[in-house]
Amino acid sequence: MRQGAAASVALLIAFLAAWEWGPGLLGIPSFIVPPLSMVADEAVRMWHVSGLAFHTGITAIEVLAGFVIGSLLGAFIGYLLGMSPVAEIALSPYILALQIAPKVAFAPLFIMWMGFTVYPKILVAILIVFFPVMINVLTAVRTVDPDLVNLARAFKASRAQIFWKIEFPASLPPLFAGLRIGSTLAVVGVVVGELVGGNLGLGYLLSFGEGQANTPMVFVAIVMLTVVGAIAYLLVILIERRVLHYLPKRIQTGF
Amino acid sequence: MSVIRLEYRRVSMHFMQGGNGRLTAVQDVSVAVGDGEVVSLIGPSGCGKSTLLNIGSGLTAPSEGDAFVDGERVQGPNAHVAFMLQKDLLLPWRTIAENVAFGVEIQGVAAPERKRRAQALLENLNLAEFAGHYPHQLSGGMRQRVALARTLAVDPTVLLLDEPFSAVDAQTRMVLQRELAQTLKRSGKTALLITHDLQEAVTLSDRVLVMSKRPGRIIDEIAIDIPDRDDPLKRRQHPKVNDIVNRLMERLDIGAPDDAVQGRA
Ligand SMILES: Nc1ncnc2c1ncn2[C@@H]1O[C@H](COP(=O)(O)OP(=O)(O)OP(=O)(O)O)[C@@H](O)[C@H]1O
Ligand SMILES: [Mg+2]
Numbered sequence: 001m002r003q004g005a006a007a008s009v010a011l012l013i014a015f016l017a018a019w020e021w022g023p024g025l026l027g028i029p030s031f032i033v034p035p036l037s038m039v040a041d042e043a044v045r046m047w048h049v050s051g052l053a054f055h056t057g058i059t060a061i062e063v064l065a066g067f068v069i070g071s072l073l074g075a076f077i078g079y080l081l082g083m084s085p086v087a088e089i090a091l092s093p094y095i096l097a098l099q100i101a102p103k104v105a106f107a108p109l110f111i112m113w114m115g116f117t118v119y120p121k122i123l124v125a126i127l128i129v130f131f132p133v134m135i136n137v138l139t140a141v142r143t144v145d146p147d148l149v150n151l152a153r154a155f156k157a158s159r160a161q162i163f164w165k166i167e168f169p170a171s172l173p174p175l176f177a178g179l180r181i182g183s184t185l186a187v188v189g190v191v192v193g194e195l196v197g198g199n200l201g202l203g204y205l206l207s208f209g210e211g212q213a214n215t216p217m218v219f220v221a222i223v224m225l226t227v228v229g230a231i232a233y234l235l236v237i238l239i240e241r242r243v244l245h246y247l248p249k250r251i252q253t254g255f
Numbered sequence: 256m257s258v259i260r261l262e263y264r265r266v267s268m269h270f271m272q273g274g275n276g277r278l279t280a281v282q283d284v285s286v287a288v289g290d291g292e293v294v295s296l297i298g299p300s301g302c303g304k305s306t307l308l309n310i311g312s313g314l315t316a317p318s319e320g321d322a323f324v325d326g327e328r329v330q331g332p333n334a335h336v337a338f339m340l341q342k343d344l345l346l347p348w349r350t351i352a353e354n355v356a357f358g359v360e361i362q363g364v365a366a367p368e369r370k371r372r373a374q375a376l377l378e379n380l381n382l383a384e385f386a387g388h389y390p391h392q393l394s395g396g397m398r399q400r401v402a403l404a405r406t407l408a409v410d411p412t413v414l415l416l417d418e419p420f421s422a423v424d425a426q427t428r429m430v431l432q433r434e435l436a437q438t439l440k441r442s443g444k445t446a447l448l449i450t451h452d453l454q455e456a457v458t459l460s461d462r463v464l465v466m467s468k469r470p471g472r473i474i475d476e477i478a479i480d481i482p483d484r485d486d487p488l489k490r491r492q493h494p495k496v497n498d499i500v501n502r503l504m505e506r507l508d509i510g511a512p513d514d515a516v517q518g519r520a
Pocket of ligand 1: 271301303305307
């Protein structure tokens with residue numbers, strides 16, 4: 001464990017060093033790959049001039065809203081379909097079609113509907129987070145050991161008791177696996193929405209930097225997006241550790 | 256015989272096979288188990304033993320005939336019976352004490368009483384110090400003991416046991432067998448024990464029922480008149496045990512050429 005952490009820190013240092021001095025040594029011009037210090041300077045400039053904090057905040061709020069609403073919807077529909085085979089058969093072709101359709105392609109449409117606000121971005125995130133969460137919950141409810149359900153039934157458990165005491169807790173590990181995926185996808189959905197239209201968020205700064213041929217600015221936006229995504233992911237893991245505390249340690253992964 | 260606690264009256268069970276007709280798992284089975292009696296049920300794989308257990312616990316309704324528990328016709332799950340399977344079926348998100356209390360919790364027993372019962376049972380089975388542990392922290396044998404405690408916690412009159420010890424190692428099995436025998440004797444519970452272990456059947460029960468190949472019928476019944484039903488280790492030494500095991504093997508056609516051909520097919 002400790003060795004792994006040490007190696008991880010060493011790798012980070014090596015990476016940052018390569019970023020700072022690599023381009024110069026390889027003769028790559030700074031408008032292609034700006035060194036670390038230049039990106040850092042640009043971040044400071046953007047903080048003061050371009051409202052970096054404001055745009056990061058907007059993106060973070062959109063990611064949070066899209067993730068929470070998308071997860072709740074996905075989990076709800078997942079449990080519903082998991083408990084009602086009839087509903088699943090009726091809805092599965094449509095769900096499959098929606099799942100295959102590239103969700104980010106809806107971004108322009110949503111912007112046409114809702115204008116250059118935060119809402120179309122949140123909507124794209126909701127749509128993209130929904131599926132992994134729903135599929136994981138649905139599969140989890142379907143694959144609960146029937147003997148466990150029979151055990152509860154033999155004690156005369158009601159349908160609600162079977163759900164709350166068996167199916168729901170049994171579905172939590174796959175639900176959290178879905179939430180982890182969802183937390184990273186939420187960032188993708190939001191950024192695509194911001195890139196397509198509007199003047200809000202890190203996606204906007206990204207396309208603005210591109211328009212100005214300001215490579216350091218593009219790098220700053222990418223780094224901040226990664227930070228937002230990483231925080232969302234870590235929050236999910238933190239909650240997961242709390243909720244799934246009963247799992248043996250070796251099943252809980254580091255990330 | 257004293258009061259009959261568990262009875263199958265001319266029970267048959269047919270399962271629909273996808274399109275091509277039906278499969279008869281159990282054919283015209285009649286069994287009566289008296290109060291405090293322990294009866295073992297043996298028979299080839301697939302002869303319908305677990306099917307009978309499911310019918311007794313009210314999880315499946317028989318195609319023909321009826322099952323009775325405590326004189327009442329079984330019409331669904333009821334509080335008089337509890338079952339225990341080869342799988343311990345412990346819920347990984349519950350502590351050992353919470354797992355033991357699972358049945359009584361569903362039945363609506365108040366929390367303090369649940370705790371008291373779980374604690375008492377865990378003490379009886381030498382598991383008190385593990386009350387706050389989670390199932391993955393226990394060995395297979397300990398988990399199976401917790402499953403037994405959960406089955407006893409609802410205080411059923413009849414226990415249905417489906418190969419309860421077949422997944423644990425030979426030494427642990429002997430320990431668990433003795434614990435079960437003592438518990439059954441002490442509490443005076445009635446039990447139907449399904450097993451593939453002929454020695455287990457003989458050392459633990461008052462009577463052994465033999466089922467035929469599918470469609471399963473009862474083809475033999477042997478009373479075990481050996482003392483010390485609460486001490487299978489002592490019973491094991493008794494000279495009669497081997498004779499009975501041999502007779503059971505004969506009845507099951509173990510080693511017969513007919514069986515060998517079937518096994519290859
Ligand atoms: N729900 C079901 N649907 C269809 N067939 C079933 C069902 N349950 C059991 N069967 C069939 O009924 C027969 C008896 O099954 P059962 O599980 O009772 O056997 P068993 O005696 O317990 O076998 P084993 O010793 O291997 O546990 C088998 O052929 C099985 O395939
Ligand atoms: Mg069976």
